[in-house]
Amino acid sequence: MTGLVVGGFFAVVNSSANAADTIKIGLIEPLSGPIAAVGIDAQQAFETAAEQINARGGVLGGRMLEIVPLDNAMSAEKTTQQLKNAVDIGLKYIIQGIGSNHALNIIEFINKNNKRNPDKAMMFLNHSAVTTAFTNELCSFWHFRFDANVDQKVAGLVTQMSRDSSIKKVYMINQNYGYGKSFQAAAHAIIGERTPNIEIVGDELIVPFGKVQDFTPFIAKIKASGADTVLTGNWGPDLVRLVKFAAGANLPVQFYTIYGGLTSSVAGYGADAAKISLKQVNEFHENHADLSADSVAFADAYLAKYKDTWYSDRQRWLIEMLAMAIDKAGSDDPIAVGKALEGMTFQGPLGEVEMRASDHQIQMQLMVSTLSGKYARPIMYKGNDFHMAFASDGVISREDTTLPTTCDMQRP
Amino acid sequence: MEVFVFSLFNGALYGMLLFLLASGLTLIFSMMGVLNFAHASFFMLGAYFAYQIADHVGFWPGLIVAPILVGVFGAAVERYALRPVHRFGHVAELLFTFGLAFVIEEVVQMIWGKVPVPYDVPASLNVAAFVWQGLDYSAYRLFMLLISIGIFVALFFGLTRTRIGLIIRAALTHPHMVASLGHDVPKVFMWTFGVGCALAGVAGVLGGNVLGTEPGMAIQLGPIVFVVIVVGGLGSLGGALIASLLIGILNNMAISYDFSLYPIFAVLGVEREADGVLADLVNLTTGGIAPLVPYLLLVLMLIFRPRGLFGTRDV
Numbered sequence: 001m002t003g004l005v006v007g008g009f010f011a012v013v014n015s016s017a018n019a020a021d022t023i024k025i026g027l028i029e030p031l032s033g034p035i036a037a038v039g040i041d042a043q044q045a046f047e048t049a050a051e052q053i054n055a056r057g058g059v060l061g062g063r064m065l066e067i068v069p070l071d072n073a074m075s076a077e078k079t080t081q082q083l084k085n086a087v088d089i090g091l092k093y094i095i096q097g098i099g100s101n102h103a104l105n106i107i108e109f110i111n112k113n114n115k116r117n118p119d120k121a122m123m124f125l126n127h128s129a130v131t132t133a134f135t136n137e138l139c140s141f142w143h144f145r146f147d148a149n150v151d152q153k154v155a156g157l158v159t160q161m162s163r164d165s166s167i168k169k170v171y172m173i174n175q176n177y178g179y180g181k182s183f184q185a186a187a188h189a190i191i192g193e194r195t196p197n198i199e200i201v202g203d204e205l206i207v208p209f210g211k212v213q214d215f216t217p218f219i220a221k222i223k224a225s226g227a228d229t230v231l232t233g234n235w236g237p238d239l240v241r242l243v244k245f246a247a248g249a250n251l252p253v254q255f256y257t258i259y260g261g262l263t264s265s266v267a268g269y270g271a272d273a274a275k276i277s278l279k280q281v282n283e284f285h286e287n288h289a290d291l292s293a294d295s296v297a298f299a300d301a302y303l304a305k306y307k308d309t310w311y312s313d314r315q316r317w318l319i320e321m322l323a324m325a326i327d328k329a330g331s332d333d334p335i336a337v338g339k340a341l342e343g344m345t346f347q348g349p350l351g352e353v354e355m356r357a358s359d360h361q362i363q364m365q366l367m368v369s370t371l372s373g374k375y376a377r378p379i380m381y382k383g384n385d386f387h388m389a390f391a392s393d394g395v396i397s398r399e400d401t402t403l404p405t406t407c408d409m410q411r412p
Numbered sequence: 413m414e415v416f417v418f419s420l421f422n423g424a425l426y427g428m429l430l431f432l433l434a435s436g437l438t439l440i441f442s443m444m445g446v447l448n449f450a451h452a453s454f455f456m457l458g459a460y461f462a463y464q465i466a467d468h469v470g471f472w473p474g475l476i477v478a479p480i481l482v483g484v485f486g487a488a489v490e491r492y493a494l495r496p497v498h499r500f501g502h503v504a505e506l507l508f509t510f511g512l513a514f515v516i517e518e519v520v521q522m523i524w525g526k527v528p529v530p531y532d533v534p535a536s537l538n539v540a541a542f543v544w545q546g547l548d549y550s551a552y553r554l555f556m557l558l559i560s561i562g563i564f565v566a567l568f569f570g571l572t573r574t575r576i577g578l579i580i581r582a583a584l585t586h587p588h589m590v591a592s593l594g595h596d597v598p599k600v601f602m603w604t605f606g607v608g609c610a611l612a613g614v615a616g617v618l619g620g621n622v623l624g625t626e627p628g629m630a631i632q633l634g635p636i637v638f639v640v641i642v643v644g645g646l647g648s649l650g651g652a653l654i655a656s657l658l659i660g661i662l663n664n665m666a667i668s669y670d671f672s673l674y675p676i677f678a679v680l681g682v683e684r685e686a687d688g689v690l691a692d693l694v695n696l697t698t699g700g701i702a703p704l705v706p707y708l709l710l711v712l713m714l715i716f717r718p719r720g721l722f723g724t725r726d727v
Contacts, residue, residue, distance in 0.1 A: 034628055037526035176700060204699065210632040211703040213623055214426040214660070217419065217667035223546045237632065240528065240624050248533070248622070250540065250548040263527060268624050270530030382525065 427660025442647030458616020486609025645723025
């Protein structure tokens with residue numbers, strides 16, 4: 001009799017835990033339009049990470065995580081609309097990462113919302129928007145960044161460059177907008193600090209996003225400068241064309257990039273990739289020798305499910321750390337969860353990563369790797385084999401990517 | 413001097429690719445009076461068709477087949493869509509081609525996906541033809557140059573020295589007379605449109621593997637083609653050639669010489685150490701704004717000579 005009552009009680013708890021009590025997490029990304037491919041990749045990653053947590057029993061003793069996709073089609077107005085939509089359906093957590101301008105929009109919206117409606121506070125979990133200011137002068141208690149910022153990534157690239165004594169002259173090309181300029185400023189500062197023997201022989205800002213069709217004059221200038229290395233924050237067609245024209249002219253330089261390894265870029269290089277030395281900095285690639293077993297297992301599960309090679313690892317640790325914080329706080333209240341996230345550590349692919357309490361910027365190891373035709377496992381995308389993959393050059397320790405912050409955080 | 417000659421040559425190489433793209437548009441406009449906003453989309457189709465064909469049977473069949481496919485598709489668009497729209501006037505035609513560009517982009521994304529496709533330069537031509545100033549110039553780039561020159565010569569003589577050219581030109585100004593003489597004017601227009609699209613297809617086959625084949629390529633190249641035909645003079649083939657070369661060379665020189673624009677601001681009394689918006693302005697160099705040079709040229713041309721370099725009628 002008692003058993004029956006207890007069983008009945010648990011059944012009630014379980015049924016209420018199923019639908020009504022799922023913890024919904026809004027994902028605002030471009031899921032339609034010209035760069036929808038990048039947004040959909042992010043959606044797949046977060047859904048896979050949430051499914052794994054749900055399969056282990058969810059959070060708070062049985063509540064499930066659910067990713068709610070909110071399409072912004074890469075337009076600022078739609079991001080604002082989706083934020084209002086998120087308020088209406090009562091979402092407490094927003095994830096975004098593609099486009100720092102959208103991230104800034106979200107930070108400002110949530111700051112305002114939380115001031116006006118402290119009982120309906122929201123939290124922003126940023127997975128890839130890298131503008132350093134978000135964790136410096138613009139820092140907010142409600143914003144947490146799970147990716148290294150531009151300055152940290154440049155520090156990673158420059159640290160790896162300092163290990164190669166053949167690098168003497170560097171040519172910089174960047175896109176002329178907020179992100180490209182912050183890459184440029186960080187590179188000047190960090191090269192001056194860490195590798196004063198490397199000379200910057202060129203420093204260009206180009207009109208961004210595919211406006212430059214013909215890169216021949218830039219290639220000619222790089223050649224004339226005698227540079228042995230090109231350091232660039234370019235991404236999209238501005239990087240693909242730079243690389244293709246350099247390969248076509250047989251320009252003897254190596255490229256140090258942040259986004260050279262994005263699947264869309266690797267697809268764009270085609271056969272030219274074999275003719276150049278292209279490096280990227282990020283936190284993960286599946287052919288690295290010493291990765292944590294969890295990262296490898298996630299990459300394998302993702303490949304099996306979507307026929308895509310797993311490119312980064314931060315989407316996984318964002319969801320895992322959020323789940324840990326909810327459990328630690330004992331509720332899904334953003335203030336309590338935010339405080340639980342501060343200083344939290346997690347096992348990343350290369351070692352422990354930590355959410356720094358002072359500015360909510362994750363501190364993590366990075367690795368620099370080269371696109372190569374020799375690999376254990378090739379890059380796959382939608383089942384297509386690229387016959388290319390990344391090979392590690394070196395790991396950048398947390399000490400080398402930890403930079404001071406100017407953040408003066410106001411806590412609720 | 414060396415830099416000058418070098419940029420002249422590099423600029424001409426790029427300019428001839430622009431000409432290849434603009435030639436079809438100028439043909440369609442001068443012979444039919446239709447301003448085809450979807451022209452760059454036919455260029456994109458040419459690149460994607462060539463990629464698909466190259467993937468199965470190699471580059472060379474694609475060079476022939478892809479433009480034909482694009483041309484036939486263009487002719488079909490004219491016959492079944494543009495012709496019914498034609499009687500509602502030029503604005504309707506313009507809006508139709510404007511919409512068509514979006515439809516083609518969406519369809520391309522549905523078929524080939526949203527990331528670029530690996531359309532490569534054929535290995536047989538991907539060898540250095542010569543080395544100048546330490547840079548390799550592949551045989552492929554010279555091949556592109558030759559094809560562009562060949563197309564200019566063929567179009568020029570085809571339109572001015574052959575019977576077909578005579579009929580096409582007469583059909584624009586005196587359609588009823590040409591029809592009375594027993595020529596099928598709608599069919600002439602259909603094939604003119606088809607050939608114009610096929611030329612965009614040729615540009616796509618040749619340019620797609622150099623510039624990158626991706627769904628955004630039409631939007632990126634579309635505006636510059638209009639600059640070429642407006643600067644050259646609407647409907648003038650020779651004008652399109654000169655304008656293409658001019659834009660290619662100006663673009664190249666702007667980057668190679670990279671003059672500071674500060675002297676202009678110095679005249680206006682702006683300090684070098686200005687900050688904020690002014691700091692961005694005084695630090696501008698011609699290299700940094702090179703892609704905008706053609707548009708500047710367009711604005712100046714529309715102000716001072718609206719008919720373009722060799723045009724016979726105003727825009």
